[in-house]
Amino acid sequence: MRPQQDFAFAQGALAYARESAEWAGLRYSSETTASRCIRNDMPEKNETSHDAGAMCEVLVEGHFGYAATADTSAQGLQRAFDRAIATTRTASAYKAYGFTPEQRPVVTGQYQSARVQPLNATCLADITDCLRAASAAMQGSDLVVNRSARAMTVQTELAYYSSSGTAIHQSFDMVNIELAATAAQGLESQTRTWAHTGQFGGEAFDRLRWVAQAQRVAAEALELLRADNCPTGAMDLILMPDQMMLQIHESIGHPLELDRILGDERNYAGWSFVKPADFGVLRYGSPLMNVSFDPGVRHELASYAFDDAGNPARRELLIEGGVLRRGLGSLESQQRSGLPGVANFRSASWNRAPIDRMANLNLEPGQSTLDELIGQVENGVLMSTNRSWSIDDYRNKFQFGCERGQLIRNGKLAQVVRNPNYRGVTVDFWSRLAGVGKEQVAYGTPYCGKGEPSQVIRVGHASPACLFKGVQVFGGAA
Numbered sequence: 001m002r003p004q005q006d007f008a009f010a011q012g013a014l015a016y017a018r019e020s021a022e023w024a025g026l027r028y029s030s031e032t033t034a035s036r037c038i039r040n041d042m043p044e045k046n047e048t049s050h051d052a053g054a055m056c057e058v059l060v061e062g063h064f065g066y067a068a069t070a071d072t073s074a075q076g077l078q079r080a081f082d083r084a085i086a087t088t089r090t091a092s093a094y095k096a097y098g099f100t101p102e103q104r105p106v107v108t109g110q111y112q113s114a115r116v117q118p119l120n121a122t123c124l125a126d127i128t129d130c131l132r133a134a135s136a137a138m139q140g141s142d143l144v145v146n147r148s149a150r151a152m153t154v155q156t157e158l159a160y161y162s163s164s165g166t167a168i169h170q171s172f173d174m175v176n177i178e179l180a181a182t183a184a185q186g187l188e189s190q191t192r193t194w195a196h197t198g199q200f201g202g203e204a205f206d207r208l209r210w211v212a213q214a215q216r217v218a219a220e221a222l223e224l225l226r227a228d229n230c231p232t233g234a235m236d237l238i239l240m241p242d243q244m245m246l247q248i249h250e251s252i253g254h255p256l257e258l259d260r261i262l263g264d265e266r267n268y269a270g271w272s273f274v275k276p277a278d279f280g281v282l283r284y285g286s287p288l289m290n291v292s293f294d295p296g297v298r299h300e301l302a303s304y305a306f307d308d309a310g311n312p313a314r315r316e317l318l319i320e321g322g323v324l325r326r327g328l329g330s331l332e333s334q335q336r337s338g339l340p341g342v343a344n345f346r347s348a349s350w351n352r353a354p355i356d357r358m359a360n361l362n363l364e365p366g367q368s369t370l371d372e373l374i375g376q377v378e379n380g381v382l383m384s385t386n387r388s389w390s391i392d393d394y395r396n397k398f399q400f401g402c403e404r405g406q407l408i409r410n411g412k413l414a415q416v417v418r419n420p421n422y423r424g425v426t427v428d429f430w431s432r433l434a435g436v437g438k439e440q441v442a443y444g445t446p447y448c449g450k451g452e453p454s455q456v457i458r459v460g461h462a463s464p465a466c467l468f469k470g471v472q473v474f475g476g477a478a
Contacts, residue, residue, distance in 0.1 A: 010161040013077040017058055018163045020085045023101040025057035025162040027308060028072065029350035034124065037150045038131040041139070045150075046128075053350035056080040060088040062098035064332070068351035096336070103331045104162055104309055111170040111305035114298045115201030119153050119173045122202030127151050130205045137214035138181045143225060144218050145189075146182040149210070151175070152446070166310045174301060174458065175204040176446050179214050183221040190224035190418055192217045192403055193385060195242075197444040198299045198460065220404060223416055230405045230420035230475030236380030236434075237422055237471040238373055241441035243402055244363060244463035246386040249448070251426045252284075252291055253358035253459070255395035256318060258329025258337055260356075269450045270393035273426065274324070279339055282324040285430025290364040291319040293328065293342045301444030301460035302359035309354060311343035318342075318361075322430075328358050348455035355451050363463040366436025373435045373467045375411040381473055382406045382413065383420045399423040419476025432471060437464030 010026050017024035030052040037045035053070040056077060065088025069080035131149040138147040156172040177196040182189055194213045196204065239247060255272040259265055274282070295304050295313035304313055311331055318326045327333075329341030333356055346357040374382070388401035405420030406413050424432075442462035449456050 007161065007167060009074070012074065013081065014161060014163040016078050017056065017081040017085065021058035021060050023059040023104060023163055024081065025104060025160065025166070026077070027055045027057070027347070027350070028159040029053060029055070030157045032155045033152065035150070035152045036124070036127055036131055037148065038128070038135045039148045040146065041132065041135050051349065054080070055347070055350055055353070056084045058084045058088055059099065059101060060085055061092035062100070063088050063092035063095040064099055065091060066353045099332065099335065101164055103335060104164065104166070105311055106162070106165045107306060107310050107312060108167045109305055109312075110168070113171065113173040113199040113303070115173045115199065115203065117202035119155050119175070119201050122153070122205065126202075127153070127205050130207050130210050133207050134179055134210040134214040137211040138179075138218035140215070140218055141183070141222055143183045143185055143222060144181055145184045146180070147218070148180045149214070150178045151205070154446075160306070160308065160310060162310065168306050168310060170304055170306065173199060173201050174446070175200045177204065177210070179210070179217050181214070181218040181221040183225045185225055188225060190221050191387070192221040192224065195443065197446070198301050198442060199303055200299060224404060224418045227416045227418040230381060230417040230473065232474040234470050235473050236377045236408070237468045237473060238377065238380065238382040238408070238465055239468070240382065240384040240465050241463045242385045242443055243383055243400070244466055245443040245461040246389060246400065248291070248361055248363055248461045248463060249358070249445075249459065250389060250391050251395060251398060251429070252319070253328065253361045255426065256328045257356045257358065258327040258333035258339060258341055261327065262333065262337055265450065268452045270395065273394040273396040276337055276339060279324055279327065282427075283322050283431070284319050284324045284427060285322045286433040287321045288366060288433050288436050289319055289322045289430055290317065292317050292362050292364055293344070293359065294362055295343065295359045297360050297362070297442065297460070297462065300360045300442045300462060301446070301458050303460070304359070307343040307345040307354070308347045309345040311345060313343040313359075316342050328356055330354070330356050346457060348457045352451070352453065352455045355455065357448070357450065357457050358459050360460040360462070362440070362461060363436070363466070365438050365440045365464050368435050368437055370437055370439070370465050373437060373465060374408055374413060376435055376467060377408040378410055380408040381417065381420060382408060383422070396426050398426065417475065420473065421475065422471050422473045424471060429468065429471070432468045433466060434469045435467030437466065440464050
């Protein structure tokens with residue numbers, strides 16, 4: 001059975017559940033994923049998978065509970081609802097908080113990813129041709145020892161119905177493209193990558209663009225092989241948007257998730273240095289820091305119209321002028337904590353219950369060009385593209401490594417350096433934000449992990465280049 005289920009059929013299953021539950025919800029999910037990889041001009045991966053099922057949700061004695069099933073027949077849904085009702089009734093004696101159906105809004109609506117050409121109209125042979133062309137374009141030197149070009153397309157259909165009248169259908173086309181070139185000589189090796197991730201259709205498979213990026217990636221891998229190590233010391237730091245993606249993700253996104261702040265994730269994914277009393281008063285960063293939750297951005301990976309509780313998604317400022325205003329918390333977490341949140345109750349699959357997840361989390365643009373940011377730096381380094389990271393369980397102390405660095409001397413870009421790294425503490429680091437670019441670029445990842453059982457979900461992050469003053473920087477020789 002597909003997500004475009006007949007509404008009357010869904011209502012029959014929900015009516016059955018309502019005989020024993022205060023409220024019931026039914027979420028159908030169908031997802032088709034195609035993955036292709038060319039390594040050193042040879043096919044390495046060519047697979048397509050399909051996953052479909054339903055999550056049955058109930059409210060019993062003030063407690064929400066779930067049961068998933070791949071059998072979406074009338075009998076299969078009834079059996080799943082029976083399990084959900086029985087386990088929820090038992091667990092309700094130990095519930096952390098008593099809920100009502102108000103945490104599940106009554107809404108109707110639809111969403112469709114922005115795309116020019118639907119993915120189901122895209123020929124897989126055309127995708128493979130792009131991959132082959134990109135792999136070949138990286139072959140310019142014997143020192144380039146590994147060349148890979150990967151593409152993943154995901155088509156997802158979601159339908160959500162409730163006993164109170166909710167009826168939502170959302171359809172997503174998503175693309176993740178990754179190019180990588182590794183250059184090696186003796187004991188030294190360097191890798192450069194390029195990624196293009198978001199809600200796109202067949203228009204993402206632009207052969208000329210891929211070839212141009214592949215040539216750049218290979219050339220920069222060779223350049224890094226000849227470069228000196230990044231120097232060590234306190235200096236100014238410019239982070240490009242592809243590195244800002246992870247900086248936002250780890251030091252803003254995860255610590256602002258309300259379920260972490262409430263302690264729900266401390267046994268697995270960690271806690272947060274942010275406390276409930278910090279909202280409205282904590283100066284998270286400099287006055288230049290403005291961070292939004294915005295699931296409505298065209299083409300960004302985690303755009304949607306409704307979360308998995310049916311809460312309509314809308315743009316909200318989380319941090320305004322450097323001050324913490326709002327958390328990443330669903331209607332359930334908002335009710336428990338008494339704190340403002342957003343529509344971010346999200347599930348990774350039909351067999352996972354929704355939890356608080358970041359979606360599109362963006363640093364708002366500033367007023368400076370990149371040249372103006374560089375011009376403010378007497379001694380510093382510009383870093384691009386994350387390659388390693390470490391951050392503590394409270395999302396406080398961190399250390400990030402980048403693929404490429406370029407020194408800045410007296411307001412001008414100087415030589416390229418390899419193995420650039422930087423470290424900091426979240427609030428102190430963001431308080432050093434001294435310049436924000438005006439050109440915002442969106443990136444994303446399909447692989448944000450959290451929850452027990454584990455859920456790997458898609459998130460998006462858009463940011464301009466940013467200047468930070470007096471950051472601890474170190475190189476591979478340090």
